[in-house]
Amino acid sequence: AEETGYEAAEFERLTTVxxxxxxxxxxxxxxxxxxxxxxxxxxxxxxESITVETVPYDDLLAAVVDDGLRDGRAVTAVLWYELTRR
Known part of the structure; x- marks a missing residue:
């Protein structure tokens, strides 16, 4: 909650790269x-300057493709999830 103001009920390890x-x-x-x-x-x-934004999952995927999401770490995590878990 320190950086986002959110707390999660559960965490699941996806991958290490x-x-x-x-x-x-x-x-x-x-x-x-x-x-x-x-x-x-x-x-x-x-x-620190952190912006928290919630978006529908399909919009997140579209952002990966149309350069709306440019952070390589986030792109890696989103695509890994899409290819292995969805």
Missing amino acids: EPTNGMANAVHHHFLATGCEPTADRDLDHN
């Missing part, structure tokens, strides 16, 4: 949060 093999030792763990409800005020650090 290494997005920059050969360049960095980054490891990203992707989770699916379900049963999310707004529960608290956000508590951002002074240098």
Whole structure:
């Protein structure tokens, strides 16, 4: 709830990826949060700027295709979910 103001009823591990093999030792763990409800005020650090937006799932998929969602970490998680779980 610290950064989004939401709390999830459940978390499910989706996958772990290494997005920059050969360049960095980054490891990203992707989770699916379900049963999310707004529960608290956000508590951002002074240098954080985070926008929370809820959208229908099909709109999220469309954003992946039409460049509306450009964060590679988010695109990876959405497409992994679409290909393996939906």
